[in-house]
Amino acid sequence: MSLGLPIPRLSELLRREPVDVSRLVVKALRERGVREILEHVQKHLKGLNGVVLDVLSGLSVGRHVWIVGPVGCGKTTLAETIAEVLNLGEPPYIEVACHSHMTATELTGDIDIAVALQAGLDHPLAYIPGPLVLAHGRILILDEINRLSPYSQAALLQALQEHYVLIRGLRVRSDFLMIATGNPAEYSGTYDMSEALADRMKQVEITLPSKDILKEILLWKARMYTQELEAEISEELAEVLATMALLIRRDKASETEPSVRSCIYALASTVSRAWLQKKEPTIEDLRREVLQNLISLIQGDFSSEEEKLRYLDKKFREALLLVRGREH
Amino acid sequence: MIAELAEIVAEVYEYLKNCDEVAFPGSIRSYITAIKDAYMRLLLEPCLTPEKVPKIVSRIIYQNISPSLVLKKNIDLVVEIEHAVCRAVQKLEQKKCLKERTKTETKEKSHEIENIPWEDRAKGLIVEVESSLPSLKEAPLILSQSSLAILVKDIDINFRKEAKQAEHSRDVLSRKVFAYFPDKSHLVSIREYSLYTPSMDVDLMKTSVNISRKKLFGKRFSQRDIIVREYSGSELRNSIVCIDVSGSMRELEGTVPKIELAKKAVSKYLNHLAHIRGRFSLIAFNYRAEVLFKLEDARRKRDKIESIVSKLWASGGTNLHAALTQARNILKKCSGKCHIIVVSDGKTVFKKKCISEARILAKRGAILSSIAIGRSSDREFMIKLSKIGGGVFHYLSSYKGLSKALIDSDASIRKFYA
Numbered sequence: 001m002s003l004g005l006p007i008p009r010l011s012e013l014l015r016r017e018p019v020d021v022s023r024l025v026v027k028a029l030r031e032r033g034v035r036e037i038l039e040h041v042q043k044h045l046k047g048l049n050g051v052v053l054d055v056l057s058g059l060s061v062g063r064h065v066w067i068v069g070p071v072g073c074g075k076t077t078l079a080e081t082i083a084e085v086l087n088l089g090e091p092p093y094i095e096v097a098c099h100s101h102m103t104a105t106e107l108t109g110d111i112d113i114a115v116a117l118q119a120g121l122d123h124p125l126a127y128i129p130g131p132l133v134l135a136h137g138r139i140l141i142l143d144e145i146n147r148l149s150p151y152s153q154a155a156l157l158q159a160l161q162e163h164y165v166l167i168r169g170l171r172v173r174s175d176f177l178m179i180a181t182g183n184p185a186e187y188s189g190t191y192d193m194s195e196a197l198a199d200r201m202k203q204v205e206i207t208l209p210s211k212d213i214l215k216e217i218l219l220w221k222a223r224m225y226t227q228e229l230e231a232e233i234s235e236e237l238a239e240v241l242a243t244m245a246l247l248i249r250r251d252k253a254s255e256t257e258p259s260v261r262s263c264i265y266a267l268a269s270t271v272s273r274a275w276l277q278k279k280e281p282t283i284e285d286l287r288r289e290v291l292q293n294l295i296s297l298i299q300g301d302f303s304s305e306e307e308k309l310r311y312l313d314k315k316f317r318e319a320l321l322l323v324r325g326r327e328h
Numbered sequence: 329m330i331a332e333l334a335e336i337v338a339e340v341y342e343y344l345k346n347c348d349e350v351a352f353p354g355s356i357r358s359y360i361t362a363i364k365d366a367y368m369r370l371l372l373e374p375c376l377t378p379e380k381v382p383k384i385v386s387r388i389i390y391q392n393i394s395p396s397l398v399l400k401k402n403i404d405l406v407v408e409i410e411h412a413v414c415r416a417v418q419k420l421e422q423k424k425c426l427k428e429r430t431k432t433e434t435k436e437k438s439h440e441i442e443n444i445p446w447e448d449r450a451k452g453l454i455v456e457v458e459s460s461l462p463s464l465k466e467a468p469l470i471l472s473q474s475s476l477a478i479l480v481k482d483i484d485i486n487f488r489k490e491a492k493q494a495e496h497s498r499d500v501l502s503r504k505v506f507a508y509f510p511d512k513s514h515l516v517s518i519r520e521y522s523l524y525t526p527s528m529d530v531d532l533m534k535t536s537v538n539i540s541r542k543k544l545f546g547k548r549f550s551q552r553d554i555i556v557r558e559y560s561g562s563e564l565r566n567s568i569v570c571i572d573v574s575g576s577m578r579e580l581e582g583t584v585p586k587i588e589l590a591k592k593a594v595s596k597y598l599n600h601l602a603h604i605r606g607r608f609s610l611i612a613f614n615y616r617a618e619v620l621f622k623l624e625d626a627r628r629k630r631d632k633i634e635s636i637v638s639k640l641w642a643s644g645g646t647n648l649h650a651a652l653t654q655a656r657n658i659l660k661k662c663s664g665k666c667h668i669i670v671v672s673d674g675k676t677v678f679k680k681k682c683i684s685e686a687r688i689l690a691k692r693g694a695i696l697s698s699i700a701i702g703r704s705s706d707r708e709f710m711i712k713l714s715k716i717g718g719g720v721f722h723y724l725s726s727y728k729g730l731s732k733a734l735i736d737s738d739a740s741i742r743k744f745y746a
Contacts, residue, residue, distance in 0.1 A: 198395030
């Protein structure tokens with residue numbers, strides 16, 4: 001939560017005027033232009049233009065959006081970038097990282113009895129506001145929304161559709177548009193989204209990028225992270241990594257796919273490690289980093305960690321053979 | 329353009345409604361927003377060509393309606409919607425041609441009788457549905473806090489009596505207004521007040537004593553003086569584990585048979601239950617089900633239970649229905665809520681009977697969770713069981729995470745019903 005927000009008094013909250021947030025979004029779109037917004041997003045994420053437009057069109061008609069995709073494909077970054085570029089208020093968005101032990105009152109905020117009794121309900125500290133109330137007139141980002149328990153999900157229903165929040169009987173107006181992110185339901189540790197909540201949102205899916213785009217992203221991001229080192233990254237490394245990601249994605253032995261994030265860091269840390277040793281990054285360096293970065297991500301029918309390592313090693317060698325074979 | 333989009337969406341609705349594989353075509357709200365959304369999306373598209381339109385529209389419709397849509401079978405929804413959109417576009421074009429023809433034929437006829445657009449009809453429907461629902465009235469103002477405030481205001485020697493009265497009136501009010509029935513049978517903790525504590529849990533008696541003492545000495549009071557007593561709302565301490573001991577459990581996982589891993593997991597779970605003073609019952613099933621022991625105190629009878637668990641062995645087919653029936657028999661004799669956890673790969677005979685048995689269990693107040701193990705397991709069936717039973721579903725690719733899954737599902741259920 002940002003510190004830039006003044007703590008609101010309860011009486012001010014109760015007198016709040018409704019705000020048409022979707023109109024604000026359309027205004028922002030008019031002022032900045034779609035092309036400029038897309039360019040801004042491309043500074044952070046590549047190959048997601050269609051998804052960005054899908055999200056924006058939903059927001060501009062007042063529909064809440066739920067971005068679904070596998071781990072590490074850029075859901076949260078996308079949500080943050082869109083909220084930033086729309087810039088509906090100061091700060092432009094409120095972000096909440098959801099977890100299964102989050103209660104409904106944590107989302108709405110609560111009245112502190114001890115303060116309220118002595119200093120009155122209108123004391124600035126009598127009511128500690130929650131993100132649902134603070135997000136008035138802005139965008140609310142709920143990260144990993146499907147980790148919320150069904151009880152906390154129910155607290156969202158009222159705020160999303162009726163645009164008000166009940167705090168111990170007091171009705172506070174709160175208009176906001178929500179961008180939620182979440183993993184598909186089959187990932188462990190997630191709850192089933194209730195039908196009523198799912199119905200209030202539009203579901204936009206992000207899929208993992210194709211091999212060429214993945215290679216491009218890898219090179220671009222790894223160069224960005226290792227900018228200070230002034231090291232060169234050869235295209236072959238990225239090509240091998242991208243091919244390997246594709247091979248694992250197609251293979252049925254592994255249930256999960258290597259995420260874009262882990263691949264980027266595997267490549268970047270290869271370069272930084274080579275820089276530490278004052279040499280050029282080699283395939284062998286990359287192999288070691290891949291094993292370290294991807295091992296925890298791979299899940300499937302493996303009896304031990306060593307088997308996983310062997311599996312990754314095998315896939316890496318296959319990718320290397322494929323890339324080298326193509327070159328010759 | 330909106331009217332045309334509305335027609336396309338209406339066509340998709342009709343198509344999905346008549347489709348055999350679709351159980352529920354999605355909510356009206358999602359269709360209405362799909363119209364607006366598709367319109368906006370087409371406006372936003374940088375270089376729009378006629379070929380792109382059906383694709384974009386069908387994708388937007390899919391994104392909007394997919395959360396509320398229920399399928400009977402697994403079909404490729406994107407393709408189906410695209411198909412329906414294409415058909416709608418063709419129809420629209422035909423209509424346009426017809427209209428132009430009739431326009432040229434009868435130019436005098438300036439006023440055309442137009443049908444009411446689908447969007448307006450749908451809006452009317454929404455208003456009707458919303459008006460039929462009971463409106464959410466504002467709940468009465470902070471009940472217990474106001475009663476506390478009265479207490480603090482005029483303190484005299486009789487505050488104990490007043491506190492008692494206030495507590496009584498709070499209970500009566502909470503029952504009448506919030507339909508909230510505090511079950512004060514099992515005290516979980518006594519602690520000081522912190523934010524997000526339900527005000528119903530404040531112990532008015534002790535709090536008033538504390539506050540009046542502070543007031544006598546002219547001091548300010550803080551959160552520490554407000555005492556909270558937490559009760560476990562319902563006594564969910566009984567858990568029944570139905571474990572699969574069919575022949576497939578003899579297979580090796582790594583170097584250890586699956587049944588050995590399962591035994592270890594059960595004994596770990598037993599430790600957890602002993603820690604929270606739960607009661608435990610175990611049903612092992614293959615083609616028939618056997619209750620190894622009825623609900624026993626996990627702490628007192630731990631040794632006995634562990635010795636029984638260690639003697640489990642695997643053989644035979646799988647009949648989950650028998651296990652659920654046995655669980656029902658145990659339920660008959662136990663008091664309080666019961667959490668049943670089914671551990672299996674879901675490949676059982678009499679699946680329909682299992683479902684109806686789960687419905688009966690849910691009616692009797694039991695909570696049914698399921699843990700599907702193995703990649704070849706029938707996950708859909710197990711998810712269905714846990715949905716009917718109101719419990720949680722876990723999927724594991726191997727038996728290694730079983731103890732964690734058992735404890736996890738138990739803890740999350742306990743949290744809900746506490």
